[in-house]
């Protein structure tokens with residue numbers, strides 16, 4: 171079985187380019203279904219979650235192929251609006267196909283995504299929004315069967331600014347009849363990316379990046395090519411790696427604009443961070459500083475997707491830090507693996523108290539989800555001796571090649587097959 175072998179103790183130096191965004195590319199790939207023709211997505215990350223989405227598109231009759239880092243999708247031969255159950259079970263974000271298929275065909279059949287390792291992750295907001303848009307939903311033998319004669323625009327107010335529910339509602343609204351107003355919409359940069367993509371193809375969406383998004387239904391979309399923006403969580407992960415090990419690194423093709431919550435925190439941790447239009451320069455000397463308290467929040471706050479990596483950094487800080495996980499209750503499962511490095515962390519409900527320890531030792535650990543897996547890599551970079559991270563497939567869901575990137579920065583890290 172494959173694993174990642176890290177020998178800790180090296181400072182990171184050099185430069186690395188940041189890949190395209192996972193969380194932007196997944197809804198955009200789904201959105202290509204709304205275009206009856208060919209879409210070209212440049213700088214699309216070659217990660218397993220993206221391969222998973224292209225498998226879904228192939229399974230419903232579309233054609234997909236790669237030209238270098240560009241993904242080309244032809245949806246003109248779309249043949250069914252039933253998403254095979256095995257795909258939805260493998261990747262929860264497959265539910266983003268619901269809004270897109272409804273928009274294109276007025277129907278979709280999909281299985282319930284169920285829970286996942288970082289928390290329960292219900293889809294009640296998605297379902298409520300669809301119902302308000304004149305879409306009927308029925309449970310048939312454990313499948314959700316959605317149908318409509320015509321999607322009708324309406325006003326929807328979310329109880330919480332869910333990223334996936336905002337995306338699914340936008341996708342269903344683009345070709346709907348009339349105007350859809352989404353209140354308390356998610357403001358994440360990936361929503362902006364999706365709306366820019368759709369508008370380039372002829373959609374009429376305004377307000378993205380704010381908490382009220384307005385979608386005016388249009389008759390059809392047209393073929394386009396679009397460049398996916400940089401992955402802010404991969405950027406943040408590499409900032410965290412420098413904070414943990416010390417060193418000086420240039421992160422190319424990325425920007426501070428979409429990372430403010432992360433940059434503010436890592437400056438408090440002691441990183442020196444300089445931004446220009448297309449690069450971020452990070453340096454750190456000495457041990458990370460503890461942060462008295464931080465909590466995860468919707469954008470532009472500190473993202474839940476950076477919480478585990480940050481805990482890995484704070485494990486070796488000089489003092490005690492506290493983090494409150496407000497979005498996904500299951501993220502703390504990774505703490506059992508952190509303890510194998512000698513970390514001193516207490517968990518009480520949503521609150522983690524991290525007592526920095528002067529010495530972490532290499533360990534044999536298991537990744538069980540994406541960001542927790544990346545956090546184990548960071549712990550391995552700091553720990554003395556050898557770390558073996560099993561189940562690296564979880565990390566490959568979101569990182570094109572974390573070993574190659576960190577090798578470029580001088581880390582001793584290898585993917586072993």
Ligand code: UD1
Pocket residue numbers: 192193194196263289290291292293294295296297330331332333334335356360473474475496497498
């Ligand atoms: C997306 C991101 C994920 C990120 C998360 C929060 C993708 C592919 N994934 O996930 O990386 O960590 O945003 O920034 O973009 N909720 C409900 N009912 C719903 C929907 C959500 O109660 O119908 C709750 C969830 O349980 C969670 C919170 O809302 O507590 C946020 O979830 P949401 O923003 O929907 O996350 P995802 O879209 O699943």
